[in-house]
Amino acid sequence: MEGLDIDELTSGYRERMRRLALFDTLYELDRKREQDLEGTSLDMKGLGLLTLLFFFEQKLIRQSKTGVKQLAAFLKNISEQRYILPEDKYEDVARTIIQTFRPTDGKKRSYHYYDWEEKTEQSIEYSILKANSFDVKSNTQYYTLDEDGLELLFATKEFYSEFQLSINQLILRKQLDKGEFKGALRQINEMRIDVETLQERMVKLKHEIQRSIVSEETFERYKQLLEDIYGRLSREDEEFTELRQFVKETRERLYSRDVHQKEKKTYGYVLKINRELEAVHYDHSRLLDQTLTLKNTTLITAQESLYYTGIQSFNFDQDLVSQIVSSPLPLEAMKGVLHPFLKVEENKRWSPLTVLAEQNITEEREEKVEQGFIEVDLDQAGDPYRKGLIRKYKELMELFLSAYEMERGGTLSAFIDFLEETGQASVYEQRYFYDFWLILHQRSPIIQGSVDEQEGKTLLGDALALIGDRIFTIKEGKGIIQKVGRYSIQEMIVELEGEEDELS
Secondary structure (H helix, E strand, C coil), X not given: CCCCCXXXXXXXXXXXXXHHHHCHHHHHHHCCCCECCCCCECCHHHHHHHHHHHHHHHHHCCCCCCCHHXXXXXXXXXXXXXXXXXXXXXXXXXXXXXXXXXXXXXXXXXXXXXXXXXXXXEEEEECCEXXXXXXXXXXXXXXXXXXXXXHHHHHCCCCCHHHHHHHHHHHHHHHHHHCCHHHHHHHHHHHXXXXXXXXXXXXXXXXXXXXXXXXXXXXXXXXXXXXXXXXXXXXXXXXXXXXXXXXXXHHHHHHHCCHHHHCHHHHHHHHHHHHHHHHHHHHHHHHHHHHHXXXXXXXXXXXXXXXXXXXXXXXXXXXXXXXXXXCCCCHHHHHHHHHHHCCCCCCCCCCHHHHHCCCCCHHHCCCCCXXXXXXCCHHHCCCHHHXXXXXXXXXXXXXXXXXXXXXXXXXXXXHHHHHHHCCCCCHHHCHHHHHHHHHHXXXXXXXXXXXXXXXXXXXXXXXXXXXXXXXXXXXXXXXXXXXXXXXXXXXXXXXXXXXXXXXX
């Protein structure tokens, strides 16, 4: 036959046969005739595939001790609803499957075939399961998937055909990087077949959309499907653009090195790759346009036809007016007929509880409302509440300094424990206790000489005066302290520097 390269056609024949040979173990299991107690034939091929999945899962979770007993327990768990087998039978089935995947003689399985590329008889050795470890005490052999077993398992995994073009693009880029121009040309031809297949699927999808949209749910499903397809085709189109640019740069580089004169065959491959890739990209671009048209016109048209079909199927005069006029209906029946065509009842009501709602009156004030802590007016220095708070802060500081001298004030939690032990737990049950520590933490560190005449007029003036010339530092600790249900505060680390001088 003219134009048919036999050598290219049979290239890689051994590798293709090796992948087919991996499935031979499953078909060998299928030929085994095993039955349960009721005479139902066991699906040995299916159980063999489940065994591969089981060992793969064990490999994922890093479970190395997997043998016949573990496999038998798995097969029982997954098939006991279908088959009726005694306990020992599950172990026999598990042992049969393992011995099929890994012969008892320890040798690899072999597959004999005729190699049409080399024109000789060949054999392929492969291993699905391999020994993993051995327990001497229980005389138990453990197994795990071998590389060929993993390849067999991956070969049974579904790879969606719509992603085949993206896979071929990746392979083409690798071939161009390595300079395998002859293989790259063949890869482009496979991509052309993929594009043609996608074009046929788009035609079928268009007819399916026009025929199958009968509800809004179906419309949304097809809309999402077309958006996914368009997104994938857009990414493939970008990859085509990059591939064409890469081929162009390769052609220019070879031309600059005078390869078109020294190696005319190689340069000819590059020129042909450029032409074929451009043709495939053009067909793919048309596919992208078809998807966009299908998304923007066909899909919307199908939705509109769904709407107008509903309108045409309902005749207002015949289905509603004549029903009411021709046969006088009681008032209750009239309400049932008219109810779908009436608006939902809407009433504007005013609730008296609105009076109790939070009122925003800031806009009515002339002064600007400051957002922050309320500052004490100096004119209110004689306020009894303020005087009481100053006294409580001073007493609290005295308690803390006493605890600190007894090495019980290094942390806030230690100080609280000190209050409990001395019968003064009521102190940390008050709000001012937590305000005191929060304000001190904001001011920390309080350095020597910071308490001046002006400081003495604040709420903390009397309390801070007790520390003298020492440096008062409060840092955040780890954890939350909650001794009472109403208040909680973060742990704090308290340090006083210069206390030895003060005590002396």
